[in-house]
Amino acid sequence: MDEITARAEVVADPLRLAGRRYLVTGGSRGLGREIVLHLVAAGAHVATCARQEEDLHRLEEVAASGAAPLCTAALDVTAPGRLEAFVDTAAEQLGGLDGVVANAGGARGGDLLSASADDWAATFDINVVHAQRLLKAAVPHLREGGGGSAVLISSISGWQPAPQAQYGAAKAALISMARSLANELGDDGIRVxxxxxxxxxxxxxxxxxxxDERPDEFARFCARVPAGDLVTPQEVAAVVTFLLSPASSGINGAHLPVDRGQNTPTPGGY
Known part of the structure; x- marks a missing residue:
């Protein structure tokens, strides 16, 4: 059984994603990869971007059994104009957009005393500003289709913060941003x-x-999670897929933790 077929078994038919069009940033690895493959398995047409071209090629090979070829581009989402150009290109190639996922993210710098102002700015750029630019570029295309859905990937660190502070602050901003933009874009039929x-x-x-390296510490970490184990990217991707679908039409401006009830973001607690 190939990866696409396996994922198709966990994507419910009521999601009605066949032929719908989505763009995912940072889609070649980790959670982004799982989101792309979940969407492809559901019959959606997908565009994604990432920095490494070889990772995108590997993703294209896995997704080759999907409903349509992936639209991909190797780019840095923080580069001026590159993300906006990709949104327009993807919308043209896919015939429009029904939703977007701001998944690209990361952090730079250490603790408060060692992190520079540039580290803070770079962390906000890759997380918050990238999401703002993605939505701003996508809104005209979503409007043309009568609305759509946007999902901003935050983190447990955005509401149960741990060092580094710049990462938690950026992820918290995305949670607030989703609520604000849900109100702002609601008249256009766009959910965030x-x-x-x-x-x-x-x-x-x-x-x-x-x-692998410190199994005893890992076991203690997992013991703090009510389910006794960490959440998987596949579980998170399933929730994102649902939020992109018409089945979630009543959900807007929400913040959904997908963490199996995890109560501390790191083995050391807060």
């Missing part, structure tokens, strides 16, 4: 929601390394 993943177990990333 925020999703806050918990600490996801992604191969090669922080928590997978902790599991």
């Amino acid at each position: 929601n925020a999703v806050s993943p918990g600490s996801m177990l992604i191969p090669g990333r922080r928590w997978a390394r902790l599991r």
Whole structure:
């Protein structure tokens, strides 16, 4: 069973995504990759961008059994004009847009005393400003289709913050931004929601390394989660897919934690 077929088994028919058109930033790895593959499995037409062209090529190979080829571009979403141009190109190639996901994100710098003003600015640029630019570029295309759905990927650190402060502050801003833009864009039929993943177990990333290198510490961390284990990217992607679909038409301006009830963002607590 290939990856697309496997994902198709967990995407419910009532979502009605066949032929719908979505754009996901940062879609070549981790959560972004899972969101893209969930959408493709549901029959959607998808555009995505990421910095590394080779990662996009690997994604295209996996998604080749989907309803339509991916529209991809290798770019830095913080580069002036590049994201806006990709939104327009994707809308042209897909025949419009029905939704977008601001998934690209990250952090720069250390603690308060070591992080520079440039570190704070860069962290807000990749998280908050990138999401603002994505939505601003997408709104005309969403309006043409009679509305749509936007999902901003925040984090457990946005509402249960831990160091570094610049990352938590940026992710908290996305939660507030979703509520504000839901009100602002509601008359256009555009819904905006925020999703806050918990600490996801992604191969090669922080928590997978902790599991492999310090299993006792990882076990103590998981023991603090009511379910006894960390949330997976697939579980988060399923929620994002739902929010993009017509099945979630009553949800707007919401903040949805997807963290299995995780109560601290790091093994060391807050």
